[in-house]
Amino acid sequence: MIAAHADWSMAPGKRWMAQAERLGGRWHALAPRLVGDTARLLPGLLADGRPVALGLDLPLGVPRDWAAGRAEADFPAFLAGLVARPEFFRVAATLAEVSAAQPFYPARGIKGMTRASHAAALGLAGPAGLSRLCDRATALRPAGAPVFWTLGANQSGKAAIAAWRDWIAPALAAGAPVSLWPFAGPLHGLLAPGRVALAEVYPAEALRQLGLKLAGSKRMQAPRRALADALRAAMDRLRVVSSPALADQVEDGFGSAGEDRLDCVLGLLALIAVLDGTRPDHIPDDPWIRRWEGWVLGQTDMPYAISG
DSSP states (O other), rough: OOOEEEEEOOGGGGGGEEEEEEEEEEEEEEOOEEOOGGGGGHHHHHOOOEEEEEEHHHHHHHOHHHHHHOOOSSSHHHHHHHGGGGGSSSSSSGGGGOOOTTTOOSOOOOTTHHHHHHHHHHTOOOOGGEEEEEOHHHHHHHHOOTTTSSSSSSOOHHHHHHIIIIIIIHHHHHTEEEEEEEEETTTTGGGOOOOOEEEEEOHHHHHHHHHHSSSSSSSSHHHHHHTTTHHHHHHTTTTTTHHHHHHHHHHHSSOTTOOHHHHHHHHHHHHHHHTTSSOOOOSSHHHHHHIIOOOOTOOOOOOEEESS
């Protein structure tokens, strides 16, 4: 089996992927590499026909309040249909341009803009309606960004656009051997020879799932370097054997600009933990989560606020 995790971005130079293969009861992990040409990503992972589990640091799902009026059966069907509607991915410059057919906002900073006004432009009752349940804060971590928000450091909309538009939606529309967790069912049931199971993995959640804590910002090399011993211990617990290049990067804190490389390694380890049963393949018993919103792999905590 192959496990991989990609830390996604609108910028190709910030898309890093860590990969491992399971052999003889152990996972053999390679150093992060740039994803490169997205058209070659899935064929490359499937080159030898093994089952592939691919974690992605980007939203796989949309909020229930927004999806309530959709005619499609679920998020994968909706996503495949976006191939015929490229205007969906155009980021609105003003609130007047925001609509259900063009929900991403804002294209740039505008004085006085708020998530409340964004929600109102989408016909939602309030800003909480912009978020999926898995985006909201839990006892273990702060809130993630709403799917359709595209401004600032705490946003995931641009990564969603880049991945949905450029390769996931076309792959689904073309009938590629791709399944989306949790919409298609539990992760282990999606692992078949010659197929890729995609799952959302959130590095901030993964850090906590692995029992790790950064002593400072992950954007700084010193805290990443200080994490090395604990990260190696987590790898040992998960029976992950590092390549020499990966071992060197862990020791060095992944270099001077290594935030994305650390994130993809954290995502890979969280994915391996679920694949091997160290973490549960938990999917809340909520039809909106299973059909439209999706969930974060390995997350067991429900958010503080379930509604509103």
